[in-house]
Amino acid sequence: MALLPILRFPDSRLKKVAAPVEKIDADVRALVADMAETMYEAPGIGLAATQVDVHRQIVVIDISESRDDLLVLINARITRKSGTQVYEEGCLSVPGIYDKVERAAEVTVDYQGLDGQSHTLDADGLLAVCIQHELDHLQGKVFVERLSQLKQTRIKTKLAKQAKITA
Numbered sequence: 001m002a003l004l005p006i007l008r009f010p011d012s013r014l015k016k017v018a019a020p021v022e023k024i025d026a027d028v029r030a031l032v033a034d035m036a037e038t039m040y041e042a043p044g045i046g047l048a049a050t051q052v053d054v055h056r057q058i059v060v061i062d063i064s065e066s067r068d069d070l071l072v073l074i075n076a077r078i079t080r081k082s083g084t085q086v087y088e089e090g091c092l093s094v095p096g097i098y099d100k101v102e103r104a105a106e107v108t109v110d111y112q113g114l115d116g117q118s119h120t121l122d123a124d125g126l127l128a129v130c131i132q133h134e135l136d137h138l139q140g141k142v143f144v145e146r147l148s149q150l151k152q153t154r155i156k157t158k159l160a161k162q163a164k165i166t167a
């Protein structure tokens with residue numbers, strides 16, 4: 001197991017589109033274990049492979065209070081969306097920045113688990129937000145890009161200043 005470095009917005013590698021996972025082999029299982037360790041250590045509630053510079057359709061999520069309910073989504077597709085909700089989002093690739101984003105209130109997602117079996121999940125509330133946020137990453141999209149241009153510019157300025165301080 002290992003902690004993986006997380007790409008920081010606006011790194012251009014966050015724009016890459018992830019390819020489907022053809023075979024869930026030992027490499028994929030090791031990557032999932034490292035992604036989970038990285039998410040728990042951060043701590044975060046979701047992490048997409050894109051954020052650790054691996055461009056495959058893999059997401060880990062754990063929204064549980066007890067941090068012991070890992071959800072692994074491989075080759076996930078949202079098959080149904082309904083309603084809208086606004087949630088204050090953050091992202092491990094955009095540290096210290098939080099803002100409200102409007103997304104679907106309920107989603108149905110088809111995916112493969114680590115066992116390679118197909119599953120269907122109905123999600124609402126925070127889990128629905130998290131699934132949409134993470135699947136956006138696999139399409140090369142960061143939540144900041146769903147905000148106004150003015151907010152995006154302000155965020156980039158703030159992150160650049162922050163990077164100078166910590167450098």
Ligand code: QAP
Binds near residue numbers: 096
């Ligand atoms: C995505 O985000 C998410 O800025 C997962 O300094 C977030 O785990 C989906 C984090 C909110 C739905 C609602 C962010 C940790 C973690 C930070 C995260 C930070 C430390 C973000």
Ligand code: CO
Binds near residue numbers: 090091093133137143
């Ligand atoms: Co994110």
